[in-house]
Amino acid sequence: MVRKEKGREACVRGNDSYFGERQKRAPLYERLEQHAMRRPHSFHVPGHKMGHSFDAGARDRYQGILELDMTEISGLDDLHQPQGVIAEAQALAAEAFGAEETRFLIGGSTVGNLALIMAVCRPGEKILVQRNCHKSVYHGIMLARAKPVFLVPAVDLATGTAAGVRREDVERALLAHPDAKAVFLTNPTYYGMGIDLKKMADVVHRHGVPLLVDEAHGAHFGFHPAFPLSAMQSGADAAVQSTHKMVSALTMSSMLHVQGKRIDRERLFRHLAMLQSSSPSYPLMASLDLARRHLVTQAPQEWDQLLPLLDKLRERTARLSWMRWPVLSESSVYATLDPLKLFLHLLTDDLDGFAVQQMMEEHGIFPELADTSHVLLAASAGTSARDLDALARLLESIEPGVKSRKERIIQAGTVSSHYIRETVLPMHEVVDLPRETLPLEQAMGRVVVEMVVPYPPGIPILVPGERIDEQSMSMLLELRASSTRFHGVQDERLQTIQVLAYKS
Structure with a gap:
């Protein structure tokens, strides 16, 4: 169905008339329910045997889930070689989300981001990356041993937060790096701010490379006229969604959507199989099946x-x-x-x-x-x-x-500099070099070997191989004083930080 919204056309998929009866099914969940109703004799893992052996104090709370916590027995299909109900559930998800293929992710959007980057980049190859991306994107670059070309985001002067990247900046970077293998963007940001992704896809595709989107916070996009278009609707080649964040799947349940011919899907799915657990959770997969049905019908x-x-x-x-x-x-x-x-x-x-x-x-x-x-x-x-x-x-x-009021005036250059660091060594190289631990205040000018990530939102201030400058030091001291939690560092209180050891 196509509805008009604020002068643009928005394809709204979330309604029965658009899909018909098939989207009212949840084949994987339905099969798990049918199996539980048979009261089967379980001589397979997991060891709780559908809840017959479980902590007595928590059994009542967990029992309904334990009966669905199965493994790859006959009739329940296999995530790594889907041919039955999982394949059917993924096909229904692809239809609902407007993709050519969809894969269930049992490991959050993290595993999808890792697989995408490893699929498009071989060691030494370049990828254009939005600097205010999630730490999993950096981890993917490190695993792929790729060379990131960072794209500095535009800054919302009203709030001082980084939004998306500008099309002209992406175009400029593609012209300067014609050997880049892909563009990886985050849309929307953690705070809900987004770009015109359709126009961005046109820019990227003119240069013959795929547009990959971390759409972790946008699984609901495209399902209501009040929401922006989704990455798939906008022409992105691949999108990873945390189906548990803004819609109703269980935590750690996500989806990877793919369309077009710019990505080697065989290579992508091969990496995905390496990264996903060989014992995927059936309750999590079933929750993805149900979340898709809920998005469409309710x-x-x-x-x-x-x-x-x-x-x-x-x-x-x-x-x-x-x-x-x-x-x-x-x-x-x-x-x-x-x-x-x-x-x-x-x-x-x-x-x-x-x-x-x-x-x-x-x-x-x-x-x-x-x-x-x-x-x-x-x-x-x-x-x-x-x-x-x-x-x-x-x-x-x-x-x-509140006794006083101050209008916070943000200088664009000041905030943008939060994302501009001197890169001394590639991330994947520096993490294996000798390191030393220093008090944070004594680390000015040193090359960090840890990823310093305030969490949430999980966007690194410093990544391995970058030099600690006055701007980043000021930010770290301010965040530390406010009791911010840090990921990626050995000292979670950030009293100390690990830096590249000086050669003797």
Whole structure:
């Protein structure tokens, strides 16, 4: 079905009339249910035997899942050689998401990102990469021993956060590096900001290379007229989606969608088989089957109810002087904004994002992440009016405690420099070289051998082989003081950091 939205055509797939009856099926889940109903005698793994042997204190909570926790026995197919119900479930997912082929990922979007990069790049080959990408993209580059050409993102001056990359920057990089094997972008960002991916795909394809998209936070895109088009609808060659993040699959359940002839699918699926577990979880795979069915048959109606409530929340809190919600305008550096992401930007010196997060959690409201200037909350079709009313009341209660207001003025060059580092050595080389541990304050000018990743959102400030400069040091000290959690480092408190040892 095609609906008009804000002057553009949006192909909305999430409705029964678009697909017909077949999308109401969930073949993998249905087969697991049929098997459980037979009350079979289990002489195969897993050892809990459909829940007959399990911790007594937790058995009641887990029992329904344990009965579906199976292995590759007759009739249940095999993820690594699908020919039955898994193949059928993946085919239904491909149809729903507008792909030529879809593969289930039991390892999150991480495993899809790794496989994509290893499929398109051989050792020493270049790949254009958005600098504010997830750490899994860097890990994929390291495993492939590829050479990244980093694309610096545009910065939203209203919030100081990095958005997507500009088409002209990608075009310029492709002209400067005609031997690049692919362009890898993140769309949308963690905060819900996106680019015009269709126009970007046109630019990339003019240079004859594939466009790969980490669409972890956009599995719902294209299923409602209020949402942007998906990567598949926009012409990307491959997209990885965390089907558990913004829609209803179980945590760690994701999908990889592929279309066109620019990617060697045999090589891609071979790498995927190496990276995925040889004992994939059937409850996780079945949740992907059900999430796809829910997206098509139920979620659009739930969003119809939710979206006006989100509008009311923003209207209700718009008068608060200490905070602001991002608003898409003609001057925005991003082209799309996910209405499900509630991205709170602070305009006061009296509070930081961590303090607001603490207040929220004291009232039973648990946001997705916080930093010094922001709090991010992720809504979904499962968000209720009660949830939003509790949030609104909490935000309204904070205002009397704010004594002063400061408009934060962001300089584009300052924020962009967060993503510009001197690369001294390739990532995959430096991690195997001799290292030493120094107090963070003494590491200025040294080459880092760890990946320094504030988490969430999982976007590295420094990657192995980059030199620690004044800008990155300032950011690390500020984040450390605010009790940010760090991944990728030996010292999670970041009192110390590992750097390349000087040659004696």
